[in-house]
Every structure is written in C-alpha cells, then in structure tokens.
Amino acid sequence: MEKRTYRSSGAAVSLLGLGCMRLPKVSPDKEDIDLAAAQEMVDYAYAHGVNYFDTAYVYHGGTSERFIGPALKKYPRDSYLLATKMPGWDLTCREDAVKIFEEQLANCQVDYFDFYLCHSLSESNYRKYKDLGVIDYLDEQKKAGRIRRLGFSFHATLPILEEVLTWYPWDFAQIQLNYLDWTAQKAKEQYEILTSRGLPVIVMEPVRGGALADPCPESNRIFQEAAPGRSPASWAIRYAASLPGVLTVLSGMSNMEQLRDNVATMEAFSPLSPVDHAVVEKALEAYKRHVTIPCTGCRYCMDCPAGVDIPLMFKLYNEYAVTREKGDYKKALAQAPEGALMHSCVACGVCMSHCPQSIRIPEELAKIRDKVDSWKK
Ligand code: SF4
Ligand code: SF4
Incomplete structure (x- = not known):
C-alpha cells in the first residue's frame, strides 16, 4: 500500500483510508452495523497496509465510533491513525462540544485522536465552531495531546473556505473531490486554495457515494475498453489519488468486494496519465448526459x-435516470418501506439545512x- 508522509516529518499515511460511514449493515433499512462483516473488513484493510480509519460521531446513527474503536483495539495504538469529527450542527454551547469530545474518546476507547475534524462546515453551521468557542476548546485538547492534528471537513462556498482558513492554523482539510465534483462542486478551486497554502488534503467521496462505481452503461463501456478488467471505481479512486498534496483518499466501503478492489488499486497505484485523463473526461461526458440528483x-x-x-x-x-427502466423503478418504489416514499413529504424543510x-x-x-x-394518468 502506497504511503504518503504527513508534512515533512509526520506520520506515514496509507493512500487508501477506510471510511466508516457505509459499513456493512444488518439490514438495508437500519443503521445497525454487521459487526462480524465490518470487523473482517477492518482486519483485511489493516493486513493490507491501510492505516487510516475515518469515523464520526454521527455515522451509523452514532454506532460507528463504538464499532471502530474496539475493532482496532487488538492492534498497537501507534500502528494506525484514527480520525473522528465534531458535529457542529448539534452544538448549542461550548459545553456540548466538551461532552461530545469526552464521549468520543470513550466510544473509541482511546486517549487521543490522530486526526480530528470540525465536521461538515456548511453555510448554515460553519460560524458555530468559532462563535461557540469550539475551535478554542479543540485547540486546548490538541495542546493536551488528545488531538494530534486538527482540521475540518468542508461543504460550503469558496469565500467561506477563505474565511475559515484565517481562523486557525489548521493541520489539514477534508474535501469532497472526484472527477464529477471537480467542476460541479468547485473541488478544483477548493483543492487549489488548500494546496497553495500547503495544507494536506484528505479526499472524501472519491466515488461520490458509489455513483461513480457504476456511473452508466456508456461510461462503464468507455472505462472497460480503456483498461479491461479494471472497475469504474478504480478510475475514480486513482483520479483523486493522482493529485499532488492529497494525503489519503477515503472510501466508504460497504463490503469485501469493494474493499479488495480499492486495496488492489492502491497497492499497485499508478497516477493517471494524460491518456487516462482523456478516458475519464469521455466517461464523464457520457455520465453527464443523464440528469441525476447529486445525493451521496x-x-x-x-x-x-x-x-x-x-x-x-x-x-x-x-438509478432510473440512468437506465430509464420505468418498470424496475416502479417495482423498487413498491418495495420501499411504508411511508418512506416522496409522497409523504410535507415540505417542512427541516432536512435541507443538513444537506452538505x-x-x-x-x-x-x-x-x-x-x-x-404522471405515469399513472
Ligand atoms: S424533512 Fe424534508 S423530506 Fe421530510 S417532510 Fe420535511 S421537507 Fe419533506
Ligand atoms: S439528500 Fe443530502 S443529506 Fe440527504 S443523503 Fe443525500 S446528500 Fe446526504
């Protein structure tokens, strides 16, 4: 597994990081983690050189931290890097942050976090981290050795990014970067702002919530013709990992097949060549011809x-927008849990402020x- 060095004399970080947001679940409609299957993934990842494990207070309904801490317990603490995040949107005062941070250490059964993030800075919540004194509190924890590196994950505009960077001498930043969002969500500009300041970049959503693992039949064909046997996900992962200044690429893997594929990509990592970039561009153009909702x-x-x-x-x-299979779509809707359909929405808007x-x-x-x-008429 290729490793990249954190700044000049820091930790060696595996180029693939295991995201703990989409671990295998006991059932598709619940957040409960399938502990045995997830442990098998952690062990496989560790055995193949993955040493960066990324969780958050809110992942899997709050159980991701409680899984990953014990799952890593059998390995020496200095042999892996653990990252977690403070949910700013849940905070009303500094004391909330104190309580949550202590709970996180207990959840993960550790004395310190290697990487700690202010989670998902968005237009609606980013000021809270500063105004409530959360950054000051986290800085105190860093000085006390309970946080080794302090950063943030980001889902807001470029002016906000510029502003946030003036608040604190951050150690790293995590952004959503993939070949679709490079332009669609201004990942290029974010990446350039961060790297121009010498901040290591951690990539999240390289496969865009799984969408780029199977973008559309035409894109898949373009990738297959260019490199038979290589998955579309491997192209997406390599795209992100090819960028200088990227420290690690986090993938929220849900099964062993995805993990094996990503590990194989990063074990034999080769950056995208100009010819490869042209392949990605062609596949992207094919994908963009389908109008989809950018949900991750x-x-x-x-x-x-x-x-x-x-x-x-x-x-x-x-899925329907790509395949245009009305029958399959209607069948899938019919199988959704009762009340879960879009028809139940009362447009209260509560959800919107949470969407990164x-x-x-x-x-x-x-x-x-x-x-x-309209299809029923
Ligand atoms: S939370 Fe969102 S999806 Fe649910 S009813 Fe309100 S607007 Fe609709
Ligand atoms: S709608 Fe937004 S917040 Fe909800 S799952 Fe999709 S990307 Fe996430």
Missing part, C-alpha cells in the same frame, strides 16, 4: 419527521413525485 447517500438529512427515506428516494430515482450537497430536497422530491404520478 450520506443520510445527514435523516430522520425525516414525515418518514420519507430521502436518500433512498434519490438513489432509486438516479445543498440539494433542495422538498423540491426534488416533489419533482420525482409528479413524474411518477
């Missing part, structure tokens, strides 16, 4: 008080609903 399935918008399974509704619609992709959720749900209803 992160589930930050959940739970919806009206019972809508928002990420499921967007996932099923996006700034999706106008009620509007998109209404559009999908109207489209599906």
